[in-house]
Each structure stands twice: as C-alpha cells, then as structure tokens.
Amino acid sequence: MKGVVFVEFLEMVEAQFSPEMADDIIDASDLPSGGAYTSVGTYSHGEMVALVGALSERTGTPAPTLIRAFGEFLFERFHVHHGDFFHGIDDSLDFLERIEDVIHVQVRKLYPNAELPRFEIERPDPDHLRMLYRSDRHMGDLAEGLIRQCIAHFGTPVVIERHDLDDKGGLVRFELSRVQSEMLTFE
16 A cells, blocks of 8 residues: 555544554554655555554444544545645536546556556446445445545535445445435435
C-alpha cells in the first residue's frame, strides 16, 4: 500500500483520538517499517491490518467500523489534496462513475506503482449506479466509507445497498440509487 494511505490513517487517529493513541498503536504493532511512513513509499498491507487491529483493541470499536470511518476521512482528504478531481462535478453518482476511468488513471500518474482496487461500473440509468469492487487487500469497508462520504460531500440523496460476494471483503457489489426529493419523508 502507498505510504500516503498510512500517513492519512495516522492523521485520522491523531485527530479523532490523540497523538498518543497514534504512537501507542505504532508501538503495539511491531511494524517492519517502525511506523515511519512517507507518502511516496510502499508498505505491506499487513501493517495497516496491524494498526487497525491495535486501534480496535484500544478503543473497543470493531475494525470494520474503524476502516469505514477511515474511508470517510480519506475522501475528505482527497478533496483537500486533489480538488481538481472534483471540478465540473456536482453529483455523487457522476463522480463515482468516473472512479476507474478518470480518477484511478490520475492517481496512477501521481503514484505509478500504486496497486489500486478495481471497480467495474455500470450506469443503467441516471439515477442508478452499480459498482463492483475487487481487491486482494479485502478493503470493502474502506470502499464503503469512501462511497458514503462522497454521497455526503455532494449532498445527493442516495440509498446504498452493499452485497458481499465473498467472506473477506475483497469482492463487493454496491448498488446506489438516487432518491427523488418528493420521495423523502421526515418524521
């Protein structure tokens, strides 16, 4: 995994918990890198698993919940650092439809040896998007967090259905459907 992911994860831990918590999970994880990450470096996915596991143990928060929260945090960090990806887009489904053919292409230019997940995208109509996520790193929860924060960021009313197609989180289908405003009810 690219170091930028580790750097951002530790930023999230510091912001949502404390700098001491970040140091604590690094110390507890016995990492080959020692927890010294650079944005352009490449590190074992196992180090992320160890960090998340250590954070889960210390906070009592299930690892999937932490990984989804990290996906939400990471989406906003992408927006801050790569705002050009967002120009001309004002809808979450339109943005997500571009993940593989536009955004991942640009990410590979920035990080040529990045091993990104793959998305197969289908857009049967303007109000529906189907995303098939594939990754050997089994980070379906991270993908879900990114998708959820994308929807929140754009303020598009969208319902998400998640279908795990394996038992490891490496093959997940997300069905996204725009909710028409006249269908919304408030209690």
